[in-house]
Amino acid sequence: MSIKLASIMAVDLGGGIGLNGDLPWMRNKADMLWFKDATLHKQVIVSPTTYDSIPSGLPERHVTIARRQCKDETRETYLKELVGDAWVYQGIDESNLPIVIGGKKVYESFEPETVTKFITVIPGRHEADTKVDLGRLFDKENWDVRFMGGSINHDQYCYLIILDRKGEDQLHHGVVEQVNKHFEPYVKLTLKEGIILKPGCHGVAKINEIVAIPKNCTGVFSIRLSLAKKGLYTSGQLFRRNWIGYPEIVITNKELTTIELPAGAEIGELGLVNAQYRG
Numbered sequence: 001m002s003i004k005l006a007s008i009m010a011v012d013l014g015g016g017i018g019l020n021g022d023l024p025w026m027r028n029k030a031d032m033l034w035f036k037d038a039t040l041h042k043q044v045i046v047s048p049t050t051y052d053s054i055p056s057g058l059p060e061r062h063v064t065i066a067r068r069q070c071k072d073e074t075r076e077t078y079l080k081e082l083v084g085d086a087w088v089y090q091g092i093d094e095s096n097l098p099i100v101i102g103g104k105k106v107y108e109s110f111e112p113e114t115v116t117k118f119i120t121v122i123p124g125r126h127e128a129d130t131k132v133d134l135g136r137l138f139d140k141e142n143w144d145v146r147f148m149g150g151s152i153n154h155d156q157y158c159y160l161i162i163l164d165r166k167g168e169d170q171l172h173h174g175v176v177e178q179v180n181k182h183f184e185p186y187v188k189l190t191l192k193e194g195i196i197l198k199p200g201c202h203g204v205a206k207i208n209e210i211v212a213i214p215k216n217c218t219g220v221f222s223i224r225l226s227l228a229k230k231g232l233y234t235s236g237q238l239f240r241r242n243w244i245g246y247p248e249i250v251i252t253n254k255e256l257t258t259i260e261l262p263a264g265a266e267i268g269e270l271g272l273v274n275a276q277y278r279g
Contacts, residue, residue, distance in 0.1 A: 003113055005110055006115070006116040007110070007114050007117050007118065008100070009119050009120070009137075010035075012122045017104065019129050022053055024128040028120075028156045031158045034151075042096070043063075043099070047106045050106070099118075104132065117161075118160065119137065121159050121210065138163070144166055145212040145215060146164050149183035149187070150186050153182070160182075162179070163212070185217070186269050186272065188268075190207070190264055190266050191264060191265050194263045198253065200254070202251070203251055209246070212243070212244045213239050213240065213242060215242035217241060220238060220271050221234060221239070222271060231254045231259065232253060232254075235252075237250065249267070
């Protein structure tokens with residue numbers, strides 16, 4: 001049986017994943033609770049530096065530390081040495097894979113074997129000295145969207161995107177309960193650029209967030225109620241299935257006064273139709 005892996009990562013809207021050996025943002029409780037539940041009692045593959053940066057370590061997981069890079073010429077042997085014991089430990093099947101948790105070089109090293117990505121997106125752009133290429137991370141030519149949802153913990157918001165490598169169509173029974181515990185099928189949308197709308201005029205709202213619509217769902221945008229009361233409306237735009245990108249949403253000012261919204265303003269949310277996560 002060929003070895004297949006999953007990966008779990010938190011990234012901000014600028015591609016940042018690390019700063020001085022730690023996270024670039026203040027600890028996001030919603031993300032931390034998700035990470036804990038998603039990796040509990042599973043095998044995790046981690047670099048020495050990332051492992052040392054976790055204050056409490058990783059109790060109740062089977063930790064495998066990747067101490068050297070995986071070279072192509074010794075790849076098969078190396079992978080069997082690295083994760084072979086996990087297949088016995090975990091009773092691995094395609095619904096319960098070993099999870100790569102970082103850092104950047106480890107993600108890149110095991111990219112060829114990675115068939116599922118669990119990506120938590122943290123709002124905003126933060127100072128970071130370690131970044132990933134978002135275009136490559138969310139490459140729609142090689143990945144299908146399995147799930148997208150915002151955190152149920154609204155005090156510290158983040159959202160989750162699950163990608164499957166095209167042609168793999170993985171089962172995720174090992175995390176179904178955890179996904180539904182922490183996320184629901186919607187995403188808050190904020191403005192990438194400020195916008196000024198004169199009375200009766202239309203405008204295009206460019207959105208900060210990367211949106212990933214699952215292949216079995218349709219995305220429906222709803223403008224924020226407070227903005228609707230001010231006179232802003234949208235045509236109820238739909239987003240097609242298995243779509244990844246930055247939305248652009250047409251909005252209309254139906255009031256008699258000019259409405260101005262700054263960059264970063266929350267404009268509404270994208271909900272998903274028929275989006276219950278079943279793994």
